[in-house]
Amino acid sequence: MKKLLQKLFLSVLSLSVVIIGWISLGLAAGPVKVGLISVLSGPLAPIGQSELNAALMAVEEFGPVFGQKVELVWRDHQFSPGLGNERAKELYEKEKVDVIVAVPNSAAALAVSDQAERYKKIFISTSAGTTELIGKNRYTFKYNFNDYMLATTVGRWGAKNLGKKWYTITADYAWGHDLLKNFTAAFKEEGGIHVGNDMVAVGTSDFSPYILKAIKAEPDVVAFLNVGKDAVNATKAAVEYGLKRKAKLVYALLFELDIKGAGLELFQEGYTAAPWNWQVNIPGAREFSDRYYKKYGDRPTFMAAAVYSAIWQYLSVVKKIGTTDTEKVIQALEGHRFADMFANPGYIRPEDHLQVASAFLLRVKKPEEVKEKEDFFEIVGSLPAEKVHPPVGFFKTLR
Amino acid sequence: MKNWFHRYWFILPTSFFLVILPFIVPYTSLASEMLIFAIFALGYDILLGYTGLLSFGHAMFFGIGAYITAIVLKRLILSTFVSLTLSMLLAMLVALLVGALSLKRRGIYFVMLTLAFNQMFYFIAFQWRDLTGGDSGFHGVPRPKIGFIDLNEELYFYFFVCCIFIILVLFAIRIVSSPFGQVLKAIKNNEERAMSIGYNVYAFKLISFILSSLFASLAGGLYAIHLNFVPLDTLSINTSAEVVIMAILGGIGTLYGPVFGAMLLVYLKNILSNWVTYWNLIIGILFVVSVLSVRQGFLPLLKEKLQSKLIIRSKTS
């Protein structure tokens, strides 16, 4: 009798488990499904959250396509390449999304790019910088920033205006390595000298050993090729050991979120580049920032703006050609010229699926200079797309 | 005839279940992943459930299987069977070395040794970027073709994994019901007694260790093909811990327990991916409960205590 009960319990359990699985498949969806994979937990969560916010806004503000609301499906990959890969499989295979956007962490983006090719769906990479994504395969589009562009903007300008001797502190993973390659090439072009480098594991909280090494090398500029908490901890150590007094600090990526969390004093007089900033002089940028601010209580990062723009452009193209058929969408995106709050003008190169636009050089303001909430950056200059993006053929091409 | 039926009655419903599995789970590749970890847990049960050895480093075999298969498939472009076999053989060789050393110690020292070796391999893979891709993982593992069957089709790949799973299940059953398996159980129950009877306990443990690595590495190899990618995490302690949890929650010492546990955990982890926080907590609590109660001596001990109390009662009344 007991054994029978056990078997009954097990079968009821299995049945309910299967039912849960089916229920989670969701109810009827609109014809167009957009997938978002980003870092929604862990130290970098605010970035992922801003991307998700922007995506929700984009889908809502764009309106219906083919008479039905566009559905957004999102997943957290916790900044891990393995999870990113699995979530991409799930989104393409189970949720049957037509396109995946975002995916921070260059290794994760590379994995998702491979899956896009396998499932023959589209991947618009807005959140990872590695140049390996440029021209990787037909289904991948590199949107927003890339390491060459970041490096060229800051590296060349920095070597000209801030100093010749550069010390680099690099996050020890795919993105960091790619940044290092591009940055050293960039500042060397303007006569810069590389006086030292340190590879630091992502998530390291104690940068003192590396800062001490940097001080020894007596650089004019110290470049932090990392992001988020890493950049914060590195800067803290730089201040603690007096490095900030001796050299200029330059960042590959720096977000308002980091500055808010750690304080403007810490980052003041630092330099960075970005393809966009909420105060930039592009028609629609300020309005977008205000709408975002009203809804979510802070200013959008350029990551968020890029996600918004990518989804918007994708949906515009789909609406124009009347189908989500992958091949047709790819052809429509190739050579797509557009102007929105993110890129004006913006252009997607057919040869390597790279979205190009201008880049901006930013200086972190001193606390006295702040005029309104989150007014952290001064836009020191801007460079047009041709000057900051790699020429066609510098990386891979598809033709 | 009856004996045969008694032992193998479960084959029909199980086969039926395996055939319909890819259709009842929300997406096919989930079914493949469930079986892959079932294979991992199956082999692990031979070591933990039947031999009584707790290894906290089995991810090293899983990871070696994954990386070798990936490298061979992508760089050397050999066939699936060759790559899986190569990774299996290499992992077993490593198991021989690691096991030979680790088994010189018992109890927690053995556990610590497996952990230490696991970490060594993890950091070697982490640093050897040219070979493994380091922290970013190994990208671009192809889905090969077997004859005219294209494993890029998720359903075909599932049945490929399923065949391997069935073969390994039969192999595992064979191992534990053989005389060899009986010695393992004897070692688990009372190592000193087994030694005093004359068995070379060390050798038996070592073989059990190597056998479990066979399963782990095959699972790893299939996992690499399944993901088209090998994350560094396959070598991490987290993965080692996962298989321990799967085995214990499922019920060690039964073979089907860990299999069921693995499949259930993989399934729920993927389906509930948006609610992971609560999920891990529940798993943790269930795990603690299992450890407190599954401990072999605990329940019979309880039974004994109750029985002795009843006997005393009846004697005094």
Next chain:
Amino acid sequence: MDVTYILAQLFNGLMLGSFFVLLSLGLSVIFGMMGVINFAHGAFYTLGAYAAYTLCYVLDLGFGWALLIGPLSVGVIGMILERTLIRKLYNVPHVYNLLLTFGLMIVLVEFVRLIFTSVGKPFETPGFFRGSVDLGFIMFPKYRIFIILISSLCATVVAILMSKTRLGAIIRAGTDDSEMVSALGINIPRVFTLVFGLGAALAGLAGVLAAPVQNIVPDMGSEILVLTFVVLIIGGMGSIIGAILGGFIVGELITLGVVFWPPIAYTLLFFFLAVILLARPRGFFGRAKFFE
């Protein structure tokens, strides 16, 4: 090589070592007395850091309060866990309580994640310790000096407790032969609970001290726990001296290793661990009794 530079790195190694000392003191005594490999120690460390965060940032108390209440509360949690769950598995092969404490670690960490989310919590260096001691040729951050001082103080106190007090004598005797001690009329279970709580409190203290220098995330305990096991094995399980010396030495090894030979620093460390386990499992100062 630059003297200043080496000095600075050595100093950093001392700081890292301080954490190891606090963690391994507790682990060592707990293992020595009760044979429990306490995986949950990593969780106690994490709880300490989050306690500091809660006390200082949510309840707006000063860091001094965190230093007091933090370790105390973690110690209490430890004692509760010991009384309710862990003692159930004393008379059973050690492997089972390893699994139990491992499970407890998962549960505790997930609870933390549930309450505080996975986003890192901020924690500024407490005002009193901000800035560095500027010796001209080298700067030593004040807070790091404080960490080294506090843990050395604790280590000394624990060592004195062990060697000079009655309680210490009971603990040492219990480490050697707990049955005998019990037969002598001493309430061993209560001593166990106390010892476990003490160990947990030390781990909690380490967590509180770590809050300004480490990222406060739910997973912060796992990496340092594995490294603490290395300290434990090398120093010798059950030995106070081993925990203290081992802690500082491993702290230096890791810091210098990461700076000078980053590619193989960690691999070498675990290789060394395996060698010790095989050649001399009781480590440098451990008692041969645990040689299984």
